[in-house]
Structures are given as structure tokens and as C-alpha cells.
Amino acid sequence: MTGRTAADVRMTTGLPGWCGNESLAGKADAALRKLHEKSPELSRVLADVPVEQALAAFARYDVHAGYNQLGLDLSKLCSGLVARHGEPLALHWGLAMLATLIDEHERRWRESALDPELEPGFIDSFHRILTAVARGGARSLMPDTDAFAKELAICLYRLIPAGGQLIDPGSAVPRRLVARRPTLETLSAARYMLFNAGGFAPFAAFHSNLFQRHWFTPAGWEYAFQCMSAVFRSFPTLKGLTGSSWFFDPALRDISPELAFVREIPRRWGAVFVHVRPDRNASSDSLLLSRKRRELFEAGKYVPQVHAFLVSKRDILARAAAGR
Numbered sequence: 001m002t003g004r005t006a007a008d009v010r011m012t013t014g015l016p017g018w019c020g021n022e023s024l025a026g027k028a029d030a031a032l033r034k035l036h037e038k039s040p041e042l043s044r045v046l047a048d049v050p051v052e053q054a055l056a057a058f059a060r061y062d063v064h065a066g067y068n069q070l071g072l073d074l075s076k077l078c079s080g081l082v083a084r085h086g087e088p089l090a091l092h093w094g095l096a097m098l099a100t101l102i103d104e105h106e107r108r109w110r111e112s113a114l115d116p117e118l119e120p121g122f123i124d125s126f127h128r129i130l131t132a133v134a135r136g137g138a139r140s141l142m143p144d145t146d147a148f149a150k151e152l153a154i155c156l157y158r159l160i161p162a163g164g165q166l167i168d169p170g171s172a173v174p175r176r177l178v179a180r181r182p183t184l185e186t187l188s189a190a191r192y193m194l195f196n197a198g199g200f201a202p203f204a205a206f207h208s209n210l211f212q213r214h215w216f217t218p219a220g221w222e223y224a225f226q227c228m229s230a231v232f233r234s235f236p237t238l239k240g241l242t243g244s245s246w247f248f249d250p251a252l253r254d255i256s257p258e259l260a261f262v263r264e265i266p267r268r269w270g271a272v273f274v275h276v277r278p279d280r281n282a283s284s285d286s287l288l289l290s291r292k293r294r295e296l297f298e299a300g301k302y303v304p305q306v307h308a309f310l311v312s313k314r315d316i317l318a319r320a321a322a323g324r
């Protein structure tokens, strides 16, 4: 296997707080011990619903679909746990499941067939997750939340932590995105998908992780793109990378200039953009953290618009080769 070693990754991430090269030895065990001290009834819940039994359900994971397939099983599991044991113990049970998976990382990693260059990203996330486990977590990590599904998907190696973004190798670009009303944008995106990417699936997709917001920066996104060569080595049939969000809206150039890099960086790696849909009720989280966008929305001067970027494996690898 050619590719960077863990030591090179340590030198090149430059991301503040990165700990992908720090040993995990004994950390999962210690976090679980602390969790049990905080939550003396947890052993009873773990005996009632063994972690291994729940994990067996996740073994049916469809590699051709996204991480959000975990949501349904998790929400059933969570409502059962809450009904029988209450919310705090359901939260702690979920944390115990994450720590159990991390505790077995060395053995599971050898079986994962993922590129070695991706391992430090997982180790970094495992440190972060174990810190949350030892603290007993928070409501935002209940097993039925999207945040928990992402953490579980990381522990199952289904979402790949890559600095400013998580990478889901089980995605695809919906054909309807480019096969609707013909415009210059959709025609050029269709040409790109057919003749450059070579098709619409399978594609990797970017997802944002609330707990890695501090790397939602140009450096964090540049690093995510740099990880793509190792992602393509791990999943050789992938045709490219996509992402879809309110923050790819070109109108944000004026409204939220601090976000300009989220279009600029994919474009530098070769991406084309396509409009997906208006988000008239602002349900896409665009207003969550910005008073300015909220005020403009309330004044009828801003409607969030979801846009997607599409970039082929060929373009990403060409740029990665040029940058070496």
C-alpha cells in the first residue's frame, strides 16, 4: 500500500486539537468504568439489553446506502430503553455501546480493509467520543438523535472522520438533480456526471458533524479533500464525491461571507454545483446559528436554498497528484 503513514498525517493535518496519533490504550475501559460509577444501574440495563444483541442488528448494514439507515433501528431501540429504564439510562446505554465498539478497535480495524491512512481520523474521533462517555454524555447524544447515529456510524467505520467533514462511502447522486428542467447549470452538471464522473453511483458524500464544528474551516475542509485519495483506495468503485446543503448557496457570498470557503474549496478540487430545492420553511438548519440569516428570513429577504456540489474521482485524484 503506498500512501501516507500515520506519522505523515500527524505532520500535515495542522488541525487544532487533533489527537489521531495519541494512543487509545486503556482509554475505552477507563471511560466505561467512569460511566458505571456515575450510573450504578447501568449494569442492570446492559443485562436486560446486551450491547452485542443490538450490534447484531447493525451487522445488516447496507453498504450501498447512507449512514441514516441506522436511524430507524436506533429510534426503536431508544424508545424501548426509555420505556423500560428512563431517559438517563437510555443515554448511558448508548454511550456504553460506543465505548464497547471502540474497545475492540484494534481487532475490528484489521478486519475492516480500510486504507491505513484513514485510521488516525478514527482514533481522533474515538478520543473525542470516549471523553463524552466518561462525562456521561448529554441529551444531544440520546440514541435516537442524528448526532448519535453519526457517532455510531463512525464506530462502525461507516462514516469516515476527515477533519472538517465526515465522509459516507454509501451514497449516490439522484439522477433527477440533473434530469429535470434543462438549464445551463443542469446540462453542464449532466455532462460532467456522464463524461467525467462516469455515472451517478456509487458516490461518497460529505456530512457535517456538530461535534467537529471547530474544524468547519478552510483547513478542515481542505484536509477532508486530502483524505479522499485514501477513501478511493478503500472503496475503488466510488465515482466521486457529493455534498448538499444550505451552505452551498451562492447567495451566502454576501449574507455570510465567512462561509465562502465551502464553495471555493470544492470548486478548486474540480466541483460543479447544482441547485437542489428551495427550503421555504428553513428546516435545513440554516437559521440555527445565525442571527443575521434569521432576521433576513423573517424580513422576507432570504429564503434558504439547498445546492449540491459534484466532483469526480478523476478530478480529485488529478488535483491530489498535482499537489504532491
Ligand SMILES: CC(C)(COP(=O)(O)OP(=O)(O)OC[C@H]1O[C@@H](n2cnc3c(N)ncnc32)[C@H](O)[C@@H]1OP(=O)(O)O)[C@@H](O)C(=O)NCCC(=O)NCCS
Pocket: 208, 210, 213, 216, 244, 245, 246, 247, 256, 258, 259, 284, 285, 286, 288, 289, 290, 291, 292, 293
Ligand atoms: C454549518 C455551520 C457549522 C457553519 O458555522 P459557521 O462557520 O460558524 O458559520 P455561520 O455563518 O453559520 O455562523 C454563525 C454565526 O457565527 C458568526 N461567526 C462565524 N464565524 C465567526 C468568526 N470567526 N468570528 C466571529 N463570528 C463568527 C457568524 O457571523 C454568524 O452570525 P451572524 O450570521 O448572525 O453574523 C453552522 O452554521 C452549523 O452548525 N449549523 C447548524 C447545523 C447545520 O446546518 N449543519 C449542516 C446541515 S447540511
